[in-house]
Amino acid sequence: MIFGELGYYSLIFSILFSILLFFFIYQDYFIKNNNINIKIYSFCFLQFFTIILSFFSLVFSFLLSDFSLASVFENSHSSKPMFYKFSGTWGNHEGSLLLWIAVLSSFLFLFLLNSKKDPKKYRLLTIFFQNILILGFLIFIIKTSNPFEKLIPIPKEGLGLNPILQDPALAIHPPILYIGYVGSSIIFSSSLASMIVNFVSKIWAESIKIWVLISWIFLTLGIMLGSIWAYYELGWGGFWFWDPVENVSLMPWLALTALLHSVIILAKRNIFQSWTVILSIITFALSMNGTFLVRSGILNSIHTFANDPKRGIFILSFLIFLSLLSLIIFFIYQPQKKGNIFFNFSSKEMGIAINNWFMIFFLSAVLIGTIYPILLEVINGKKISVGPPYYNFILTPFLIPFLIIMTISVKMDWIRSSINEKKKELLFLLIFALFFVLMISYFFEEINITVLLIFFSSIFLIFSLFKDFFDFFRNKKKINIAQIISHFGFGLLIFSIAVCSTFSKEIDINLKVGESIKLYNYELKFKDLSMKEDKNFKSIIGNFNLVEANGKIFYFNPELRIYDQPLIMTSEANIKTNFFKDKYIVMNNVSGSDYYNIRFQEKPFMIWIWIASLLIAAGGFLSIILKRN
Amino acid sequence: MIKKIQFGILFLIIISLFYFFSEGLKIDKIFSPQKNIGQKLSNFSAPSIFNNEIMITQDSLKNKKFYMINIWASWCAPCREEHPYLMQLSEENLLKIVGINYKDKKNYAITFLKKFGNPYSEIGSDKNGAISIDLGARGIPESILLDDQKNIVAQFIGPLKKNDYKKIIKIIKNK
Amino acid sequence: MKLSIKKIIILLFILICSISTSFSAGSFDNKIKKISKNLRCITCQGQSIDASNSDFALDVKNFIKIKLNEGLNEEQIYELLKKKYGSWIVFKPEFKYDNYLLWGFPYLIFLIGGIYIFIKIRKKIIKF
Missing domain, CATH: 1.20.5 (Single alpha-helices involved in coiled-coils or other helix-helix interfaces)
Structure with a gap:
């Protein structure tokens, strides 16, 4: 059909426009004026337009189930709900790569429109570097993973989308995550450009702060959606597994969080110039590295794309090329220090330096844990797994000082702050938090010391920010509300995760219809089974009653779904959420018997993990809005 | 000077990462578990499928130069596929085959053997799969070839194929 | 008053350390859970034994149960499984x-x- 051709040829045209753009940038670079040639605007627009056109052609091919395209045939089916046909566009390697490119070029276009105040040469070079990225990915998609590849003869029906991917959270997860990933590309390009034209300054920091914030917000939300999906869909009640694919999205987040802080300090105080540039480069390199690791199939993970070593080599070479390019540019044009700037030990500057120090530590642990198995296998052929116990061991103890320092440094002022004023307040909060933790340890004896300290430090942070928040409403004290919300969210996140993992209860049992069993203070009755048929699956629904000691009954209906295209069985958990805890039941059939395997979990504070992540992102969002006004 | 050293170190790191990753890409990611060839068979004990009183253990492997432990079940389709090779091996009388009947019902297993023949000198029953873990197996069917010292000589994951059959014969004849 | 924050922090650590934290082992089922969470299901991509419902994972859970009953401790079970399946099976690298x-x-x-x-x-x- 027509959309296949349209999409393919628009891609070809966009390559042409990219090449032409290089030429015009070169031409315009040496003309001394303040305005960018209108040709560059128009070709940027054309490039943006053709890529978006190509992307929507693919979307329409999916919506119309055009099975003459290999990517549609392999990942869609005519009986699938419209929403999942739509999201199926990026549920596969080829389509998601096209989405990636679409985001790359939209960011370039937005940058072009929003940077009119900045120097011309800086803008041109940013476009230049961003175009290298776009062209590289365009060649990659055409050479190794063309989403518009034709099939002859045209199949009658598609193979369908893996049912565990048919989930609302996962449907919107990739676009949001990609805005986060790819947002870092413009930071990367502009930091290279600003080094060359010697523009690494307060003004530069102010102008890229918005891009840092946008990618950070979207990355935060993207990671959150991924976790929500894992929690609801994977059927074992966890939301974070330290799986390599999850780590790969966490690493740019950690780098971006560090960058967010160092950009603030650069904008305010004009220090940390080289460091900010290094973080910008690292952030994008990590995003690219993530793409490489996920798509090349080099990892062993729950969620891998279908893979092909040719793709791996291409992205790897491109990544190495970009890393070397930025290394060379950095060492030639390294930002020069201008003058000396001083600050006191107890100041915001110091707080941010410590934040970056810890962030890099967290990052290095996640990075080495993710790539070490690959390195080791190359060196001596040994296969090892690096999983949750490793990360918990390395990261958890460091969260304690991290949170405490965070609490104190949020209260600090720039350059210097008089501690005495704040000492009393902090002392009071400290005692309050201590009291709280002592209560916890009194009621629950089995908690180990690290966890108690995590409780203590996160409560310290939460209380301290709560107090600031309260002061804000009472005395209208001038505070940075966005910062407080994000930091509060972080404290709450760590606290909820600690509560959830310490106090969660879980049990596996085998039950037959009609049986009942006592679990903790509950009684679980397996009433009966019912059947349901939906558009693309049949389901067996278990009806369970969970009776509390006081007689209150919860009705649970976990499902076993049998999808027909492709034929896969999945189990859908049934979760009852309230503000204190989630109750979670999932059932699985036991082969060759009438028994069903029931997994019951009670997870306190689960909902607060999601709320906390939302708060973290909301803080970033608020800071954009407040800045605009 | 310090700048040049820094540059050199980072350059080397990037290049070596390229090397490691590109080598890593070449490694076959298709699931290839560690095989325990050369190791001694771990101790196991399984009640005989015919008589719960009799235990089948590592000591049941005696009086022959070679032994094979074969994990199977009546409900497993690939087991039917490999069964003719097991029958052939037992007819040639070169080695002793001990079966481990995996998560199966006794009468189904017996019907299976009546229908396709019984290549096993003894059959242990593994009701909950724990014995197969004791033997270091990943699933069924799986066959472990042992020498008279009960060292693992070869391990076949998945159904025995014609090549595997030839390999077994070759190993035995060469010794 | 100058060192009061430091003093308080030190006091705090002493206090928290003095809180008796008994590392009770928990029930038998929890022990199986804990061990199986630290093991990789090697026949399923990237899941833990606890999370998986494959035959292999169920077998390993039974195996853990039997070995615990035989009186083996957590570390011994990891060692046993590492010997059979390589260090790939444990999530905590040695x-x-x-x-x-x-x-x-x-x-x-x-x-x-x-x-x-x-x-x-x-x-x-x-x-x-």
Whole structure:
């Protein structure tokens, strides 16, 4: 059909426009004026337009189930709900790569429109570097993973989308995550450009702060959606597994969080110039590295794309090329220090330096844990797994000082702050938090010391920010509300995760219809089974009653779904959420018997993990809005 | 000077990462578990499928130069596929085959053997799969070839194929 | 009053350390759970034994149950499984020469970062 051709040829045209753009940038670079040639605007627009056109052609091919395209045939089916046909566009390697490119070029276009105040040469070079990225990915998609590849003869029906991917959270997860990933590309390009034209300054920091914030917000939300999906869909009640694919999205987040802080300090105080540039480069390199690791199939993970070593080599070479390019540019044009700037030990500057120090530590642990198995296998052929116990061991103890320092440094002022004023307040909060933790340890004896300290430090942070928040409403004290919300969210996140993992209860049992069993203070009755048929699956629904000691009954209906295209069985958990805890039941059939395997979990504070992540992102969002006004 | 050293170190790191990753890409990611060839068979004990009183253990492997432990079940389709090779091996009388009947019902297993023949000198029953873990197996069917010292000589994951059959014969004849 | 924050922090650590934290082992089922969470289901991509419902995972859970009943402890079970299936099966990499870099790298970076910040920032810090 027509959309296949349209999409393919628009891609070809966009390559042409990219090449032409290089030429015009070169031409315009040496003309001394303040305005960018209108040709560059128009070709940027054309490039943006053709890529978006190509992307929507693919979307329409999916919506119309055009099975003459290999990517549609392999990942869609005519009986699938419209929403999942739509999201199926990026549920596969080829389509998601096209989405990636679409985001790359939209960011370039937005940058072009929003940077009119900045120097011309800086803008041109940013476009230049961003175009290298776009062209590289365009060649990659055409050479190794063309989403518009034709099939002859045209199949009658598609193979369908893996049912565990048919989930609302996962449907919107990739676009949001990609805005986060790819947002870092413009930071990367502009930091290279600003080094060359010697523009690494307060003004530069102010102008890229918005891009840092946008990618950070979207990355935060993207990671959150991924976790929500894992929690609801994977059927074992966890939301974070330290799986390599999850780590790969966490690493740019950690780098971006560090960058967010160092950009603030650069904008305010004009220090940390080289460091900010290094973080910008690292952030994008990590995003690219993530793409490489996920798509090349080099990892062993729950969620891998279908893979092909040719793709791996291409992205790897491109990544190495970009890393070397930025290394060379950095060492030639390294930002020069201008003058000396001083600050006191107890100041915001110091707080941010410590934040970056810890962030890099967290990052290095996640990075080495993710790539070490690959390195080791190359060196001596040994296969090892690096999983949750490793990360918990390395990261958890460091969260304690991290949170405490965070609490104190949020209260600090720039350059210097008089501690005495704040000492009393902090002392009071400290005692309050201590009291709280002592209560916890009194009621629950089995908690180990690290966890108690995590409780203590996160409560310290939460209380301290709560107090600031309260002061804000009472005395209208001038505070940075966005910062407080994000930091509060972080404290709450760590606290909820600690509560959830310490106090969660879980049990596996085998039950037959009609049986009942006592679990903790509950009684679980397996009433009966019912059947349901939906558009693309049949389901067996278990009806369970969970009776509390006081007689209150919860009705649970976990499902076993049998999808027909492709034929896969999945189990859908049934979760009852309230503000204190989630109750979670999932059932699985036991082969060759009438028994069903029931997994019951009670997870306190689960909902607060999601709320906390939302708060973290909301803080970033608020800071954009407040800045605009 | 310090700048040049820094540059050199980072350059080397990037290049070596390229090397490691590109080598890593070449490694076959298709699931290839560690095989325990050369190791001694771990101790196991399984009640005989015919008589719960009799235990089948590592000591049941005696009086022959070679032994094979074969994990199977009546409900497993690939087991039917490999069964003719097991029958052939037992007819040639070169080695002793001990079966481990995996998560199966006794009468189904017996019907299976009546229908396709019984290549096993003894059959242990593994009701909950724990014995197969004791033997270091990943699933069924799986066959472990042992020498008279009960060292693992070869391990076949998945159904025995014609090549595997030839390999077994070759190993035995060469010794 | 000058050192009061430091004093309080020290006091706090002592207090918390003195809280008797009994590491009770929990029930038998919890023990199986805990062990199976630290094991990889090697026949399913990337899941833990606990999360998986494949035959292999169920077998390993039964195996753990039997071995616990035989009186083996957690570490012995890991060792046993490592011998049979390689260190691929455990999620916690062993602390031995192969993995020194893995275990040491983050701390190394932390140390280098600390020294770097100290050197760089020392010049900038002044007492007002």
